[in-house]
Amino acid sequence: MGHWLERNIVEPGKLPLLLALGAFVLTFVVTRSVTRLIRAGKGPFRNVESGGVHIHHVVPGVVLTVVGGFGALASRQGLGSGVFAVVFGVGAGLVLDEFALILHLADVYWSEQGRKSVEVVVVTAAMVGLVLAGFSPFGVDDLSADELQDRGTVIASVVLNFVFSLLAVSKGKARTALFGVIVPVVALVGAVRLARPASPWARRFYRRRPRTRARAGLRAYRHDRRWAGLGRRFQDWIGGRPDPQPSRAADRRS
Secondary structure, three states: OHHHHHHHOOOOOHHHHHHHHHHHHHHHHHHHHHHHHHHOOOOOOOEEEOOOOOOOHHHHHHHHHHHHHHHHHHHHHHHHHHHHHHHHHHHHHHHHOOOOHHHOOOOOOOOOOHHHHHHHHHHHHHHHHHHOOOOOOOHHHOOHHHHHHHHHHHHEEEEEHHHHHHHHHOOOHHHHHHHHHHHHHHHHHHHOOOOHHHHHHHHOOOOOOOOHHHHHHHHHHHEEEEEEEHHHHHHHHOOOOOOOOOOHHHHHHH
C-alpha cells in the first residue's frame, strides 16, 4: 500500500489533491450527520444564530475555501500545501453541502430542491477521484509522449473532446458531459445517443421528426423509470429524506 501511495500519489504531486478530497468527503459526512441530528432534535447540536439571523454553514465554508485556495497557491510544496489543501477541502465541503441554497437563494436544505446539494457533492467527489486515478481532462492522458510534443495534436484532441461534451450538454445530459470532460468516451456516448425530449437539441432537430421525438421520449421514460427511484433512495441515504411537500388540495384549503 505504501509503495502504491508513493508511486501513484506522492511522486506525481497528487498528495494535496488526495488530502483535499478526503477533507471534502469527511466534512460533508460530518456536516450531514450533525444537521440530521439537529433536525431530529437529538444530541447537543443546535443551529447557530447571531442577532436573530441563522448562520448557514456555507458562510464559514466560503471563508475556508478562500483561505485554502489562496494559501495553496502561495505555498507550492511542502507541509503548507497539504495544510491548505485540507482547509480548502473542508471549506468546499461546507459550501457544496448548501449548493441548493446558493442556487435558489432560499433555505431549501430539507426540500426536494435540496437534493441538488447531494448530487453536486457526489459528482464532485467522483470527478476528483477520477483525476486521482490518473485521468486527465479532455483525454490528454491518452496521448503518447510524441503526440504530447505536437501542440497541434494536443489542441485537436482537446477541441474534439470539448465538442463531444458540448453536444452531450445540448442533448440534456449534463452529468454525462461533466464526466466526459475527464473520460472522453463518456462524452462521445452522450453525443451520439438520442437527446432527452426537453433538451435544446430535441427542440431544434426533433421538431419535424415525430418518430425520433417519440423514440427519445420513450427512451427517457424507460431510463428515468429504471434509475430515478434508485438515485433518489441513494440521495436520501446520504443526505436524509426531504420534508414532504404539501399537496395541492391542502394548499387550496389553506
